[in-house]
Amino acid sequence: MADELKKGLEGVLVAESELSFIDGDAGQLIYRGYSIDDLARQASYEEVVYLLWHGELPEEGDLAEFSDAMSTERALADGMYDLVRELADADEEPMAAMRTIASNLSAYDPDRDADPTDREANLRKGRRLTAKLPTALAAFSRLREGDEPVAPREDLSHAANFLYMLNDEEPDDVLAETFDMALVLHADHGLNASTFSAMVTASTLADLHSAITSAVGTLSGSLHGGANQDVMEMLKEVDESGKEARQWVDDALDRGRRVPGFGHRVYNVKDPRARILSEKSKALGEAGDMKWYDYSVGIEEYLGEEKGLAPNVDFYSASTYYQMGIPVDIYTPIFAVSRVGGWVAHVLEQYEDNRLIRPRARYVGDRDLDFTPVEER
Structure with a gap:
């Protein structure tokens, strides 16, 4: 078990914390x-x-x-x-x-x-x-x-x-x-x-x-944090294309593009933060322009139906911040x-309760190579 490889430390417990708890199945x-x-x-x-x-x-x-x-x-x-x-x-x-x-x-x-x-x-x-x-x-x-x-x-x-x-x-x-x-x-x-x-x-x-x-x-x-800016850039592309959001996403996936703001290493359902921010995005749209919220909903529905994917917090923070007039490239800051x-x-x-965090890597390189002096290489 000690030698079991866990890429990205997925599923590995490394600490105890009283700060936040996430139930990925219940959202x-x-x-x-x-x-x-x-x-x-x-x-x-x-x-x-x-x-x-x-x-x-x-x-x-x-x-x-x-x-x-x-x-x-x-x-x-x-x-x-x-x-x-x-x-x-x-x-x-x-x-x-x-x-x-x-x-x-x-x-x-x-x-x-x-x-x-x-x-x-x-x-x-x-x-x-x-x-x-x-x-x-x-x-x-x-x-x-x-x-x-x-x-x-x-x-x-x-x-x-x-x-x-x-x-x-x-x-x-x-x-x-x-x-x-x-x-x-x-x-x-x-x-x-x-x-x-x-x-x-x-x-x-x-x-x-x-x-x-x-x-x-x-x-x-x-x-990690940079996805919210990518989401807004995507929504702008949808707007400029003149296509319905669902059609734009379908075409993008056919071209091998990745849709930002979806999927999470912990949540298997819709991120609860995305649920709350989607309400704010809608409210701001109702007071201004609904298109950014509508594009977002169209993308969410399509990817949910076709790919079983749910949005994370980055997805609806994008349209929320944009409707507040915040420059796109400071979303991650x-x-x-x-x-x-x-x-x-x-x-x-x-x-x-400090202990130096020092994981190990499995060595997969060469062993027992013969050293040759530099003048002989």
Whole structure:
């Protein structure tokens, strides 16, 4: 059994966690005992981050204190703004920019010299990372378009403040609520690839910023967080083709194309997060243009009937974000802005009961080769 090969570590248990539970057959997601349906519809992102980090939902006073503490950390140092401007001027890819930003935030963190396993210091570091990454992303996005960054406000929620910094306009309640729900839905999801990479890094007793930087790099791949951008690009292709969504997908599959946003390593049914976001996509469409939601439904129905495939969270986050006016190529960085709350929680767990994560590979190369000196080869 010890020598059984498990490609991609599929089905291999490597840790115990109290953070999130996934039932892939029932389409269920739970954060610390609470259904994602209840949290997404009733809790703010700040409440969920508190829950993940502290193990319980905050009382009203605790939530106010936690939210205030995080909002006061939103501003960036002048040196960080200079870095963000440099990345924007270089036309850096957004997730690569986020990776660089996450790493460089360490230089300005007052707790940068703390022991990597110091829980209180890590909570403060985590709070700063969670607060500052949205500011940096909004500034990066604006600078690319020739606009100056918008300073964060402390009187807005985490979700509303990001939209304000991105658009230089305070969002209405519907947009702020929708974005807050999206952040909650993306906050954690078990030992996904980016979370696991953060844990591997932390297991070496590297610091929190190193672990989060590893996670951002892992999230950038199209088989993980990058699929939501691919979905929106696909929906645009459908729109430009003039075809019905079902026909477009049928033709695409005939050409050997892969349809992004479908299938999941854990869920065998529709991702519960996709179910919730599809409702938001529809509501936004009813207030604006239904075509993006309609295209999505047509694709979902076709692939469900013909291939038995169900959508994951990336599929409906695409049309939801697009209808909110969010630039397509920052969809995955927004994923990181949300998931940092879960990454920090898992790193805290790793530090509490740490063991170096060091799997083995089965060697299949040559053995007993005779060495020949270089002058004789």
